Amino acid sequence: MVLSIVVLISGGGSNLRALLEAAADANFPARIVAVGSDNDAPGLEHAEAFGVPSFTVVPTAFADRASWGDELLAQVEAWSPDLVVCAGFMRILPPRFVAALSPNLINTHPALLPAFPGAHAVRDALAAGVAETGVTVHIVDEGVDTGPVLVQRVVPILAGDTEFDLHERIKIVERDVIVSAVESIAERRIVLPEPARNRQHQENPS
Template sequence: MAQRKRIAVFASGSGSNFEAVATAAAGDADSPYEVALLVCDKPGARAIERAERLGVPVLAVRPKQYDSREAYEADVVRELRERGIDFVVLAGYMRLITATLLDAFPNRILNIHPSLLPAFPGLHAVEQALAYGAKVAGVTVHYVDGGMDSGAIIAQEAIPVRSDDTPETLFPRVQAIEHRLYPAVVRAFAENRIRLDGRRVTIEGGLRFD
């Protein structure tokens, strides 16, 4: 078996997608990746509790202690290199990424977003979709670039919006897709089966949900 890719997951909140990605690897002896680090910019976030329960090392940092976003990311990059991180997975990480991190991991940073991008980028995507009257909602996994949820799209999955949906009823259905789709994309990425050509992305062999 090939050596597992070491990934770092960045999270700012509850960490449910972090846990989905981490447990998918921990429960699979043949997983091509392992979650080697959680990076959290909110030291009180629930994601840290999840990481401690799963035995994943945590790097908790306070960006406000740095003079700039670049200085903060430079410190994080040093930690990632010291820990032999192969690629980065953003999971509810509520900060825009600068060139400091992007250049350190070119085309090796993934993100998940609770809408069918390019519709409804940014915060409160589910609420945005409902306010707009969208008939479908969904999830997008994409590469990270310097914009807000603007990187090349890797995978998407849609679900219908019901006439009586509220954020409280729709978000759990969106989140259920996230928890299934993200580990599958991370696995494909770790297996070097994802190809990027401009903005076109192909997945050799497709996604596997076993």
């Protein structure tokens, strides 16, 4: 099975680039069908370079977060993806978006969850004085970095590390981990749970 993927980004798109490069190999079991963003992100240039369509849904163009989420969902669902990957997507997704796509909605996070959730994970790990942090790929739920963990990999914190230094080392690992996770999902070495809506239908057939 070749997995079809929509990737969501907010920034430079280094994880997106890693996925695009992996998917360019005919033997890789996934294809990126579209890339979405919440702003005119520089990472969209990677999609253009690989000939992948992109879309942008800017929150300030909508009356409220729910309306923005509904439009983002419509744009994603137009591509009928098997999996949606949040790769440096820096906004909390509204409940209707999550309910429609999870558990086929995953995120990369620069820490070993449940430690250091949120937008400042690298800074928080340094401030806590821990010896190691890392990368987590997890299913997105309605909380902030609270969904089930799929893959984790440790990154040591070195003496004298700045936030920038540590984050750059984490990014290198993160690129490898997200490509590996997507490959494992496509090859069913990682099996995502059945969506709740499917379970409910099986339990209460009409």
